[in-house]
Amino acid sequence: MTEHTLHVLLRDNPGALHRAVTLFRRRGYNIRSLHVDRAETAGVSRMDVSFEAPNAVQLARELERFVDVISVRNTTRYPAPAYVSTAPRAQADGICDEEIPA
Amino acid sequence: MTDLAPPASRLPARTGAQVICDALVRENIGVVFGIPGGAIMPLYHALWEYRDRIHHVLCRHEQGAGHAAEGYARARGTVGVCIGTSGPGATNLVTPIADAWMDGTPLVAITGQVSSALLGTDAFQEVDITGITVPITKHNYLVTRAEDLPHVLTEAFRIARSGRPGPVHVDITKDAQLATCEPDWSGAEHSAHRARRTTPMPPAIRDAVALLSHCAKPLILAGHGVIQANACPELRAFAEHTGIPVITTLHALGAFPLDHPLALGMPGMHGWVHVNRALQACDVLLNVGSRFDDRVTGKAATFAPNAKIIHVDVDAAQIGKVVRADVAILADARDALHALAMETDPIDTRAWVGSIRDMERQHKPRQAYSRRARSATLMPHDVYDGLNDAFASRSDWRVVTDVGQHQMWAAQLLEWRRPRTHITSGGAGTMGFAVPAALGVALACPDDTVWVVVGDGGFQMTNQELATIAQEHVHNVKIAVINNGYLGMVRQWQELFENRRYSGTPLTGPDFARLGEAYGLRSFTVADACDVGGAIDAAWRTPGSVLIDFRVEREANVFPMVPAGKSIGEMLVGPEPARPPLTLIRT
Numbered sequence: 001m002t003e004h005t006l007h008v009l010l011r012d013n014p015g016a017l018h019r020a021v022t023l024f025r026r027r028g029y030n031i032r033s034l035h036v037d038r039a040e041t042a043g044v045s046r047m048d049v050s051f052e053a054p055n056a057v058q059l060a061r062e063l064e065r066f067v068d069v070i071s072v073r074n075t076t077r078y079p080a081p082a083y084v085s086t087a088p089r090a091q092a093d094g095i096c097d098e099e100i101p102a
Numbered sequence: 103m104t105d106l107a108p109p110a111s112r113l114p115a116r117t118g119a120q121v122i123c124d125a126l127v128r129e130n131i132g133v134v135f136g137i138p139g140g141a142i143m144p145l146y147h148a149l150w151e152y153r154d155r156i157h158h159v160l161c162r163h164e165q166g167a168g169h170a171a172e173g174y175a176r177a178r179g180t181v182g183v184c185i186g187t188s189g190p191g192a193t194n195l196v197t198p199i200a201d202a203w204m205d206g207t208p209l210v211a212i213t214g215q216v217s218s219a220l221l222g223t224d225a226f227q228e229v230d231i232t233g234i235t236v237p238i239t240k241h242n243y244l245v246t247r248a249e250d251l252p253h254v255l256t257e258a259f260r261i262a263r264s265g266r267p268g269p270v271h272v273d274i275t276k277d278a279q280l281a282t283c284e285p286d287w288s289g290a291e292h293s294a295h296r297a298r299r300t301t302p303m304p305p306a307i308r309d310a311v312a313l314l315s316h317c318a319k320p321l322i323l324a325g326h327g328v329i330q331a332n333a334c335p336e337l338r339a340f341a342e343h344t345g346i347p348v349i350t351t352l353h354a355l356g357a358f359p360l361d362h363p364l365a366l367g368m369p370g371m372h373g374w375v376h377v378n379r380a381l382q383a384c385d386v387l388l389n390v391g392s393r394f395d396d397r398v399t400g401k402a403a404t405f406a407p408n409a410k411i412i413h414v415d416v417d418a419a420q421i422g423k424v425v426r427a428d429v430a431i432l433a434d435a436r437d438a439l440h441a442l443a444m445e446t447d448p449i450d451t452r453a454w455v456g457s458i459r460d461m462e463r464q465h466k467p468r469q470a471y472s473r474r475a476r477s478a479t480l481m482p483h484d485v486y487d488g489l490n491d492a493f494a495s496r497s498d499w500r501v502v503t504d505v506g507q508h509q510m511w512a513a514q515l516l517e518w519r520r521p522r523t524h525i526t527s528g529g530a531g532t533m534g535f536a537v538p539a540a541l542g543v544a545l546a547c548p549d550d551t552v553w554v555v556v557g558d559g560g561f562q563m564t565n566q567e568l569a570t571i572a573q574e575h576v577h578n579v580k581i582a583v584i585n586n587g588y589l590g591m592v593r594q595w596q597e598l599f600e601n602r603r604y605s606g607t608p609l610t611g612p613d614f615a616r617l618g619e620a621y622g623l624r625s626f627t628v629a630d631a632c633d634v635g636g637a638i639d640a641a642w643r644t645p646g647s648v649l650i651d652f653r654v655e656r657e658a659n660v661f662p663m664v665p666a667g668k669s670i671g672e673m674l675v676g677p678e679p680a681r682p683p684l685t686l687i688r689t
Binding site: 014015018019022026057058061062064065066067068 | 240257
């Protein structure tokens with residue numbers, strides 16, 4: 001188990017956060033930290049979630065297919081304390097930074 | 103305020119309930135399945151006005167309504183709709199919603215909810231049903247305002263159909279159904295839901311073609327996605343062009359005709375030995391639209407150990423989830439097969455196919471099952487022989503199976519030739535699926551004869567829907583109960599792995615023929631092998647729905663079998679009907 005951090009942009013709809021975090025609960029992964037706030041764009045929330053899991057790729061893909069999820073980025077390599085205040089906003093709906101190895 | 107009439111382009115004010123009906127009409131939903139109750143009464147009040155365009159089928163339990171909508175959707179390739187009230191009406195829909203989630207069945211479940219002012223007060227028949235359905239839906243909505251309904255319902259149907267299809271749940275408060283609004287359907291076109299890419303990326307196709315051009319033992323594993331993408335002609339064209347043999351998963355049975363020279367049959371836990379051996383021996387595996395279910399792969403770490411794997415799926419989350427993919431093609435099955443066919447050269451697979459056929463001749467116990475001398479005992483396989491005899495000369499049949507031994511025998515023994523003729527509960531394994539699902543299939547395909555093959559255990563879970571079949575005058579459902587007096591698949595595991603401790607598996611039931619007659623179905627009991635053909639023939643000729651109670655050998659087993667958690671290279675084979683020591687085949 002290693003710690004991963006995902007940066008998720010999601011539409012600011014009721015239930016969107018529940019749907020996102022229940023993916024972690026389903027697998028029995030413990031969430032180490034969770035930060036949710038409004039994003040710069042109106043109607044969009046940003047979520048930074050750190051958790052321990054064997055890998056983050058499957059979770060990222062399952063997050064991405066949610067209707068209310070706009071983008072998912074793997075930000076594990078950003079040091080967490082600095083990251084919270086200077087997090088870059090994701091631009092497109094690309095998959096996470098760390099792709100699955102072939 | 104103004105006393106001028108509203109602009110002509112504006113629709114008159116509608117209630118939320120009428121807007122729901124308008125949405126169903128816009129989506130060409132001609133049949134809905136449900137049960138009314140307090141919180142959904144406004145919708146039923148409106149449905150009455152639409153009864154010439156939307157036929158409501160009153161089921162006897164919401165689970166039956168959900169499975170019926172699934173059957174309707176699976177047979178037609180469109181979205182099924184089920185309706186329930188709040189509280190228990192909604193929780194009763196949870197099983198079919200979960201079933202649709204696992205099998206990728208496009209379903210829109212509409213439930214009533216207590217009025218918005220009562221939300222969270224533990225009001226009568228209030229359940230947090232959108233909280234409950236989060237992990238088993240592609241998306242869900244709690245709608246509290248009538249004016250949100252056009253957008254929400256349009257988006258719900260789009261989501262249910264798109265990508266890997268699946269269930270969407272729309273929970274609508276009673277006040278939203280009663281309120282009036284001027285529905286604005288234009289916003290629905292600008293839904294937040296993005297259309298996902300379905301055409302393959304050229305580099306992925308190039309990589310796949312490179313693998314296919316340097317292989318000697320290629321295999322195609324066709325999954326449900328082939329049927330859902332209506333890609334069966336493309337699959338056949340690609341297989342015939344390249345010469346690659348085709349394996350069909352449980353849900354793909356019928357996607358590729360089993361009498362085709364390149365058809366190998368079903369893999370997995372109850373797949374054929376030669377199919378599983380081919381999987382373990384192949385050097386390139388082209389998976390088109392299968393999610394590598396564990397009932398297909400067995401122990402995933404040992405699955406197809408020699409193969410480079412090309413995985414075609416429209417859902418990115420399925421690729422690499424269970425089995426690593428050497429080449430990932432994120433695409434609709436039809437587009438992918440079309441693109442692959444353009445680039446791939448024919449492969450000389452004669453020696454490879456020949457070696458698989460040799461294994462088939464050596465191991466396939468089908469011959470042992472069928473055409474054997476008649477014995478006094480009615481074997482389950484006699485029923486499938488009889489159905490095959492009846493199916494051989496006809497094309498107007500479909501089969502709905504439940505879950506368990508009878509389901510695996512049907513998958514193994516019936517001669518599947520056409521897509522959407524085999525409808526079953528695969529991923530969720532929902533006993534009780536078959537009878538209500540067949541009701542939906544029968545209404546979707548009124549010109550076809552819909553055979554239900556169901557065990558006595560699953561039959562007793564939802565047989566109340568026989569009343570619905572009777573009330574709806576459904577004439578084309580023919581039910582074959584494979585009655586062995588056990589929860590047979592569990593009993594089989596207990597026999598093989600738990601020293602025959604038959605804990606909780608012996609099962610009694612009523613006289614099913616008398617039960618069928620009580621519900622108004624012409625019904626027979628068959629206990630002798632020589633009566634099977636006559637009974638099936640009589641059922642086919644009888645106008646109206648029919649039930650046949652086949653009293654079969656109680657302890658027949660499904661073979662071959664891969665024990666749970668084992669590699670698909672390790673199969674138990676046991677010829678029927680004798681019961682010699684089991685043989686373990688290792689590859």
